[in-house]
Amino acid sequence: MTQFLGIGIGAGLVSALLFGVLLKGTLLSIVLYLLAPLPILIVGLGWSHKAALVAAITGAVALAFLQPFLGLGFLAYLALPAWWLAYLALLGRPNADGTMEWYPTGRLLAWTAGTAFVAVTVIAAPNYSELQIRLRATVLEAVKLQSQDRIVPQTPSKESQSQLPSASDTVAEKLPKDQSSNVESPSELQVKLVESFVAIAPAFATHALTTLLTLYLWVSARIVRVSGRLPRPWPDIPSTKMPRTILGLLAAGIILASASGSIGALGIALLGALAAAFQLQGLAAFHDRSRFLPARPALLFGLYFVLLATNGVALFALTLFGLADTAFNRRRPKEDAGRT
Incomplete structure (x- = not known):
């Protein structure tokens, strides 16, 4: 119990520090802010969900001394979600054959x-x-x-400066006639x-x-x-x-x-x-369906290239793929999935 408290308090303070630097508004502070949930998740997965809960509460209390709303925001937006996911990830129950059945990744x-x-x-x-x-x-x-x-015009030449409209002209007068309307x-x-x-x-x-x-x-x-x-x-x-x-x-x-x-x-x-x-379900299904295919490396490279090249537009197709995979469940079941 003492170990959980010590690890949890330390992780909570680190997480609060990473979250609090966002107030500086710099690029580095944004990067550090994005790392804030990691300490809570790490202690939750490596020690106990109780340690993660201690970390969440500790971080929220520490930030509340600076700004009460900041502490509440940290607790509701990052800390408690991190604790809850760590708790679910380590849920398991023993089977009759002595193996352990862990919480399915799909439900997670x-x-x-x-x-x-x-x-x-x-x-x-x-x-x-x-x-x-x-x-x-x-x-x-x-x-x-x-x-x-x-619509800002380029810097005019000296010859054309005398023909420019005055500063009191309207925007419509500055635009061509076919655009002024x-x-x-x-x-x-x-x-x-x-x-x-x-x-x-x-x-x-x-x-x-x-x-x-x-x-x-x-x-x-x-x-x-x-x-x-x-x-x-x-x-x-x-x-x-x-x-x-x-x-x-x-x-x-x-x-x-x-x-x-x-x-x-x-x-x-x-x-x-x-x-x-x-989308994540569709990504997993694509990886699963391409198993043992000789062209799998090329297929995966093409998938990620399209996702990056289209600036996320292809995510819509990936969403539909994941939706269809969930609805129809055509993949072969893995009997030993989630067991050890």
């Missing part, structure tokens, strides 16, 4: 999406209207600046673009957090495995298959997203988290 992936959805909802829900206003203003300003950069159109387009982005912003938030939590869990497990403290054998990740019950959540998300206001935002956030989970 589904819980990762659910945890990300809950974390974002808890953080954003109390001040969602204010967040919308701030986000709308920020994005609109960015769009306006980008539009201005596109469309001065108001970009403003309308900007508003529509901003409103669309604000509407789907919850999906971006949950999608990013689901992906990050999955990456954190994988990296932490790798680190603990190298140290020899990981009690669970390394799972067959390509055989990951989420339960079909996740499709019920997908249907619920679609129904909620069709509503307006905060209810619709909840549905959009849920769809974003599930989209990330289905």
Whole structure:
């Protein structure tokens, strides 16, 4: 018990320090902030979920002394999700033949999406209207600046300076005649673009957090495995298959997203988290289905190249692939998956 407390307190302070440096606003502070959940996950996987819980509480209390809301944000957004995933990852039950059946990676992936959805909802829900206003203003300003950069004329030559309009001329007078009648159109387009982005912003938030939590869990497990403290054998990740019950959540998300206001935002956030989970499921299915194929290295290289070259556009196809893999479950079952 004393060891768990000591390890947990130390990990919590380190995690709080990594999270707190975000206040500096530098590039290095952002990188360190992204590493904040790792200490909690490492002690949770290498020692006990109790140590991870101690770390989460310690980090939150330490940050609360600086800013109370900062401590609550750390606890709800990163610390508790990290503890919960570490707890689930080490769940297991003995079988009659003496082997150990560990918590399936597919269910763990589904819980990762659910945890990300809950974390974002808890953080954003109390001040969602204010967040919308701030986000709308920020994005609109960015769009306006980008539009201005596109229409700024090049520096004129000395011969043409005398023909330039005065500083009091309107924007329409500065534009060619065929464009002057469309001065108001970009403003309308900007508003529509901003409103669309604000509407789907919850999906971006949950999608990013689901992906990050999955990456954190994988990296932490790798680190603990190298140290020899990981009690669970390394799972067959390509055989990951989420339960079909996740499709019920997908249907619920679609129904909620069709509503307006905060209810619709909840549905959009849920769809974003599930989209990330289905993408990871599709990635695992591609790895699994390409086993033992002579062209597997070329196929995997092509897959990742397309994902990077299209700036994420191909993720939509990967989402559909993961959705179909979950719904139809055509892959051959692995009888010994999750056992040791």
